[in-house]
Amino acid sequence: MPRILENAGAGNGASFLWGGGRGMFSAVATWGGGNVQFQYMGPDDTTWLNVGAAISANGFALFELPPGRIRAVVTTATGCYADANQTKG
Numbered sequence: 001m002p003r004i005l006e007n008a009g010a011g012n013g014a015s016f017l018w019g020g021g022r023g024m025f026s027a028v029a030t031w032g033g034g035n036v037q038f039q040y041m042g043p044d045d046t047t048w049l050n051v052g053a054a055i056s057a058n059g060f061a062l063f064e065l066p067p068g069r070i071r072a073v074v075t076t077a078t079g080c081y082a083d084a085n086q087t088k089g
Helices: none
Strands: 003-008 016-018 021-030 035-041 048-050 059-065 068-075 078-086
Touching: 003 068, 021 035, 021 068, 035 059, 035 078, 068 078
Parallel strands: none
Antiparallel strands: 003 078, 016 068, 021 059, 021 078, 035 048, 035 068
């Protein structure tokens, strides 16, 4: 899976196609009180749905999603890097 954010500041990251299944969303940044929210495109193909809680410190969250579009949205944080990777099990 490609890096979904690279050295990003506030705003919406590009969206990527997720093949479905279990994964791990991870993010590191200079937080400064900000956060990054992992999102999945809703069934109306217009509305982005939050997946879990926003990350506000270097870390990760596990998730399971059907195939569809994913992205990350940064609020206030700078120098943000985020990945979404398939996991086994």
